[in-house]
Amino acid sequence: MNQPRELPWSGRPSQTESEPASPWRLPISQRINLIRFPWIRSLLQSRWPQFLVRALTLSGFIFTIVAGLLGSRVGSHNFAIIFVWIAWWTALKLAFIPFGGRSWCSVCPIPLPGDWLQQGGLLEKGRHRFGLNLRWPKRMHGSWLQSSGFLLVGLFSAVTLTDPRVTAWVLLALFGLAISLSLVFEHRAFCSYICPIGGFTGIYAQTSPVEVRVIDTRICSTHKDKTCYRNCPWGLYPLALRDSAQCGLCMECVRSCPKDNIAVNLRPFGSDIGQTARASHLDEAFLALVMLGSALAFSAVFTGPWGSLKSAAFAIGSPAWLLYVLGFLALNLMVMPGLFTLAVWIGQRWSGGKTQLRRAIANQSQVLLPLGLFAWIAFTISFAFPKFNTVLSVISDPLGWGWNLLGTANAAWLPDVSGFSAVLQIAILLIGLFWSASVAQRIAKRSPQSYFRQELPVLAFILLFSLALLWLLIG
Amino acid sequence: MIKEWLARVIAASLALVAVTIPLGAWWVHSQGTTIHARMAETGGWTPENMTAEVGKPLHLRLTSDDVMHSFAVGQIDQPAVDVIPGEITEVTLTFDRPGKYSFYCTRWCSINHWRMRGTIEVTGPGTETEAADPPLYVILGLDIDADHHTDVVPEQMPSAARGAQLDVSIPGATLNQEYYLSHSPVELWKALRGESSLNRWSDQEVWDLVALNWRSNTTPQALQEGKQLYAENCAACHGESGAGDGVFANELEQPDTGEHAGMQAGEMTTRPADFTDPAHMLSASPAHLQGKILRGGMGTGMPYWGPIFTEKQTWALVAHLYTFQFDLEDRP
Numbered sequence A: 001m002n003q004p005r006e007l008p009w010s011g012r013p014s015q016t017e018s019e020p021a022s023p024w025r026l027p028i029s030q031r032i033n034l035i036r037f038p039w040i041r042s043l044l045q046s047r048w049p050q051f052l053v054r055a056l057t058l059s060g061f062i063f064t065i066v067a068g069l070l071g072s073r074v075g076s077h078n079f080a081i082i083f084v085w086i087a088w089w090t091a092l093k094l095a096f097i098p099f100g101g102r103s104w105c106s107v108c109p110i111p112l113p114g115d116w117l118q119q120g121g122l123l124e125k126g127r128h129r130f131g132l133n134l135r136w137p138k139r140m141h142g143s144w145l146q147s148s149g150f151l152l153v154g155l156f157s158a159v160t161l162t163d164p165r166v167t168a169w170v171l172l173a174l175f176g177l178a179i180s181l182s183l184v185f186e187h188r189a190f191c192s193y194i195c196p197i198g199g200f201t202g203i204y205a206q207t208s209p210v211e212v213r214v215i216d217t218r219i220c221s222t223h224k225d226k227t228c229y230r231n232c233p234w235g236l237y238p239l240a241l242r243d244s245a246q247c248g249l250c251m252e253c254v255r256s257c258p259k260d261n262i263a264v265n266l267r268p269f270g271s272d273i274g275q276t277a278r279a280s281h282l283d284e285a286f287l288a289l290v291m292l293g294s295a296l297a298f299s300a301v302f303t304g305p306w307g308s309l310k311s312a313a314f315a316i317g318s319p320a321w322l323l324y325v326l327g328f329l330a331l332n333l334m335v336m337p338g339l340f341t342l343a344v345w346i347g348q349r350w351s352g353g354k355t356q357l358r359r360a361i362a363n364q365s366q367v368l369l370p371l372g373l374f375a376w377i378a379f380t381i382s383f384a385f386p387k388f389n390t391v392l393s394v395i396s397d398p399l400g401w402g403w404n405l406l407g408t409a410n411a412a413w414l415p416d417v418s419g420f421s422a423v424l425q426i427a428i429l430l431i432g433l434f435w436s437a438s439v440a441q442r443i444a445k446r447s448p449q450s451y452f453r454q455e456l457p458v459l460a461f462i463l464l465f466s467l468a469l470l471w472l473l474i475g
Numbered sequence B: 001m002i003k004e005w006l007a008r009v010i011a012a013s014l015a016l017v018a019v020t021i022p023l024g025a026w027w028v029h030s031q032g033t034t035i036h037a038r039m040a041e042t043g044g045w046t047p048e049n050m051t052a053e054v055g056k057p058l059h060l061r062l063t064s065d066d067v068m069h070s071f072a073v074g075q076i077d078q079p080a081v082d083v084i085p086g087e088i089t090e091v092t093l094t095f096d097r098p099g100k101y102s103f104y105c106t107r108w109c110s111i112n113h114w115r116m117r118g119t120i121e122v123t124g125p126g127t128e129t130e131a132a133d134p135p136l137y138v139i140l141g142l143d144i145d146a147d148h149h150t151d152v153v154p155e156q157m158p159s160a161a162r163g164a165q166l167d168v169s170i171p172g173a174t175l176n177q178e179y180y181l182s183h184s185p186v187e188l189w190k191a192l193r194g195e196s197s198l199n200r201w202s203d204q205e206v207w208d209l210v211a212l213n214w215r216s217n218t219t220p221q222a223l224q225e226g227k228q229l230y231a232e233n234c235a236a237c238h239g240e241s242g243a244g245d246g247v248f249a250n251e252l253e254q255p256d257t258g259e260h261a262g263m264q265a266g267e268m269t270t271r272p273a274d275f276t277d278p279a280h281m282l283s284a285s286p287a288h289l290q291g292k293i294l295r296g297g298m299g300t301g302m303p304y305w306g307p308i309f310t311e312k313q314t315w316a317l318v319a320h321l322y323t324f325q326f327d328l329e330d331r332p
Helices: A038-045 A048-070 A079-100 A103-107 A112-119 A144-155 A164-184 A189-194 A196-205 A217-221 A227-231 A252-256 A282-303 A307-314 A319-351 A357-396 A418-445 A451-473 B002-031 B136-140 B160-166 B177-182 B185-193 B203-216 B220-238 B249-253 B286-295 B311-324
Strands: A210-214 A262-266 B034-037 B049-053 B058-064 B069-073 B081-083 B089-093 B099-104 B117-123
Touching: A038 A048, A038 A252, A048 A079, A048 A103, A048 A164, A048 B002, A079 A103, A079 A164, A079 A196, A079 A357, A103 A196, A112 A164, A144 A189, A144 A196, A144 A282, A144 A319, A164 A189, A189 A196, A196 A282, A196 A357, A227 A252, A252 A262, A282 A307, A282 A319, A282 A357, A282 A451, A307 A319, A319 A357, A319 A451, A357 A418, A357 A451, A418 A451, B034 B069, B058 B069, B058 B081, B069 B089, B081 B089, B136 B177, B136 B286, B160 B203, B177 B286, B185 B203, B220 B249, B220 B311, B286 B311
Parallel strands: B034 B058, B049 B117
Antiparallel strands: A210 A262, B058 B089, B069 B081, B069 B099, B099 B117
């Protein structure tokens, strides 16, 4: 917040960093500022479009909860299950995140009432604002709570993903939690520190082709008011935005900047990763590993051939379920972090690196981001593609009571996805693997030590993971 | 300011629509008579008891909340209809006579599947419900819980067709249906063995004559019906081969262990009877078996089928049970 630094894309050599200018530090001309297009500009400047979309998602959210509570108990015939875990989840993993980063956060209904209370109005800021506006405790910063939340949901996922009532109660609980936190803490405390979705959306947003960035810092240095910071519901300082992990693409800063100095850039994929100067933290490394471990665990439980494993995941409270919990937690808390730490450590020792292990782990964890993103895309394809016909039928019969509102209740559209889906998953896992390998290369090139020795164990780790997931999904 | 209020109205209307549509639909839905089927462990049929009138069609909408079930009504000619999870099945019932009918599930849905029953109380004009005759085992004074056993068993499976080929005239006393119903196969065998006119036949050939007698007291249609009833209702516990080794046999023997541990079948249940054991089966008369089927086993886990099967169906089932001991095909 103090010294405006020269930005990577400003075309000038950086003054505060010691790294040499590198080929992937792109000058701003290689980023397309979408605000330059008048129709995009007017869409974003007005509050109405985003408000309407959010009002609709809120309405859909409420409908989902009520359908889940009152409708048929049979998951495949209930709007709540199909639209949350098939339709929305697929949209999130295949569209929102890879192409828009944290774009779902800009239309998510969960923090909406909290936002309204905090700003004292739906469309415009009002005079009467509610909330204590306390600071989020420093100790609870980072994504540790989000990783824990994700793991917690994972323990009960078998029942949550199939029982409409449980899904409804979980959504209601998150809704209530978000509103409560908004009344106590400032900004989007729920979204930044609690929401399990926000956690992984944030880390994967760094691979996405969209970003919000300040255009010319010199303009900011003469602007005393810093309206962008005052208006950001996420509590971010746009001038200091170095990566897209925390920015929810709400566009408030774009709207409030009197100098039109904030851009919404289209940029190459993966622009935020591969930079060791970036202060990546252990919490992000842990979250990246949890995402990998969960992908393996859920593939095994939900799409695997082991009936006893699936039954154990369902029988909550039973000894079998406790074994499943132990296995799940061991995988995510011990095996994945342990193996990765080992790989990083071996790489450091072998290459004679002087970096502290914590820092090395945090740096190398960027390699896991494309891998995890694509692993989840592949896994989502594996379970969602064969079930798309349920999306059509549940639109006509959302409560599973034999309705046929749009005539699609008995949608016989059952495309044979078996061959096509498998090929797609393999291709996607391969893309993730090679992209991750290239990130490893980028990271290693910045260090004076031997790239090969430092990265080889990490490459072995990601290869092992890819093979394991490939075997679970396809084999 | 106007914009703000407009925004509030829009948001509130959308939210209201999202709440009232399903809420209203749910209210309408709960006013109707949709019957929800669940495994017996989690509630069975809801509602469980219904009323109807003679001659007035009863429209029912059925849905399942968990697994596949099926709906059938005992003692009337109504084919079973599948009750599918998340979907609605419609069925219309019409009753000719007043009385208390039982409806039940005919798709094995859990270990307590047979407990999924409900009643339909039908009122109205019609023949007065007569007091039913007591079942044969009661009239005969049979103790159907007593152990029964015979040491006299055939060397190979007796065949009715072989018995027919012997072309022997059987003493009249043993030929009528009353005798068949009230005597066990081994009792008939001993009676025949004692007949001097049959001295020249071997033990096995006399068994073939017993099998022939059993065959002559039933029809191929009854045997076929019995076979179907067995497959639908009995095989899950008693096994397809009749050896008491059905899917749920282990759970009935030891309710707290095994794959379905926690699915309580009841206290003190025992392993299902083995119909392939000649010592056991050949010492049971048709009346004895009918009694077991009608009344169920006291504390053994055997369901009672009295309200479900008609008398004709019960005798057909009994006839089929003997096919585990006898070859009742018309051709050898």
